[in-house]
Amino acid sequence: MIKLKEIFEKIWALARPYLNTRSNDIHTEMSTVVAYMLLAEIGGDEDIVIPAIILHDVGWKKVPENLQLRAFGPRSTSREFNRMHEVEGVKIAGDILKKVNYKADRIEEILKIIDGHDSRKEANTLNDRIVKDADKLWRYSKEGFYIDIERFDQTFKEGINRLRSNINKWFLTNYAKELAIEELENRVRSEGSERMDPIK
Numbered sequence: 001m002i003k004l005k006e007i008f009e010k011i012w013a014l015a016r017p018y019l020n021t022r023s024n025d026i027h028t029e030m031s032t033v034v035a036y037m038l039l040a041e042i043g044g045d046e047d048i049v050i051p052a053i054i055l056h057d058v059g060w061k062k063v064p065e066n067l068q069l070r071a072f073g074p075r076s077t078s079r080e081f082n083r084m085h086e087v088e089g090v091k092i093a094g095d096i097l098k099k100v101n102y103k104a105d106r107i108e109e110i111l112k113i114i115d116g117h118d119s120r121k122e123a124n125t126l127n128d129r130i131v132k133d134a135d136k137l138w139r140y141s142k143e144g145f146y147i148d149i150e151r152f153d154q155t156f157k158e159g160i161n162r163l164r165s166n167i168n169k170w171f172l173t174n175y176a177k178e179l180a181i182e183e184l185e186n187r188v189r190s191e192g193s194e195r196m197d198p199i200k
Contacts, residue, residue: 002033007100008050014096018058021065023147027138028054034179035134041175047106048127052113053134055096059089059114072118073152074162083119090115123172133176139163140183142190156191160184 004012019025035053039046063081070078090111097107113128123129138144140163149159163184171177 002036004032004050007102008054010100011051011054011096011102014099015054015058018061018092020061022057022060024057024060026143026147028057030138030141030143031056031134034137035130037179038130038134038173038175042126042130042173044126044130047103048109048113049130049134051093051097051102051106052110052117052127052131055093055110056089056114056117056131056135057085058092058096059085059087061092062088073148074154075152079119086115086117086119129172133171133173136170137176137179137183140180140187142187145187160187163187 015028016025019028031053032050035049036046038044039049063085067078067081070076070081072082076082093114094107094111097110102110109125109127112124113131116128117131117135123132139148145159145163148154149156152159154162163180167177167180167184171180
């Protein structure tokens with residue numbers, strides 16, 4: 001994990017107990033790293049984006065683990081549980097931000113981002129776009145890719161095709177699309193025994 005500001009470390013420490021489900025601890029760490037990459041390349045407000053990405057999935061703790069796979073992924077059947085994690089996440093995130101005495105004028109925007117980070121496909125602000133893109137880019141990393149194909153019971157090729165087909169649908173910034181393509185090419189190169197079509 002990269003070195004965070006002291007206030008972000010406090011937020012992370014309070015969020016950690018809510019992230020020990022659905023591999024969210026790994027996901028959140030990697031998404032935070034990617035969020036900093038996006039901030040450096042395209043701008044945005046670190047004081048909004050970083051708390052939002054640290055806290056965006058804390059609400060999954062309130063969704064029973066045996067129901068989580070119904071809520072997301074290629075075979076989801078109960079999207080209401082996905083929405084539930086956003087609603088519960090807003091409550092938990094609000095409590096955490098108040099506990100660390102976070103700037104009141106920033107809390108509202110952070111909670112708006114968390115409230116629609118999955119269910120709302122469009123982004124309201126640049127900060128929102130960065131959080132949405134950082135959240136999804138994890139799927140293209142080595143760790144995220146293999147976690148997903150295992151939990152979705154997919155083959156390597158099915159996982160690659162799923163990621164490839166969603167690049168233009170999922171990402172809102174050109175830089176995130178570039179990073180996704182680069183990571184996808186890395187995944188294909190790492191699989192020496194299976195020939196894949198070039199990434200386009």
